[in-house]
Amino acid sequence: MELRAAQTEVEAISRAYARIHGIDRTDDWLLLKLGEEIGELTQAYLAQTGRSRRSATEADVTDELADVLAHVLLIAERRGVDLSSALESKWGQWRHLVIEQDRSGPARSPGVGTAEGDRS
Numbered sequence: 001m002e003l004r005a006a007q008t009e010v011e012a013i014s015r016a017y018a019r020i021h022g023i024d025r026t027d028d029w030l031l032l033k034l035g036e037e038i039g040e041l042t043q044a045y046l047a048q049t050g051r052s053r054r055s056a057t058e059a060d061v062t063d064e065l066a067d068v069l070a071h072v073l074l075i076a077e078r079r080g081v082d083l084s085s086a087l088e089s090k091w092g093q094w095r096h097l098v099i100e101q102d103r104s105g106p107a108r109s110p111g112v113g114t115a116e117g118d119r120s
Contacts, residue, residue: 003084007077034071
């Protein structure tokens, strides 16, 4: 799903959810909900990496990442921001610095984020 299409689709799903559950999706609510979802992502990540009394799986972290992205899309949609264009404008300006080694290899260094190293 492209970002523009995702913004539109997530907006429709969020409206349906709000209608069914009686939620007033104000600008403040959207931003506060994003903060809540970031907190849930943090909680799942800490649990999945063994730094919490709770347990979580990689699927839990993935679900929370999807929730964070969905709320970013909702805020962008509300504010009339085309995220594809915004990404290109903000991040595309650095494309000339990328060399081949930046495009290959692991996305993270072993041991980053965990005490024992990569648990995957």
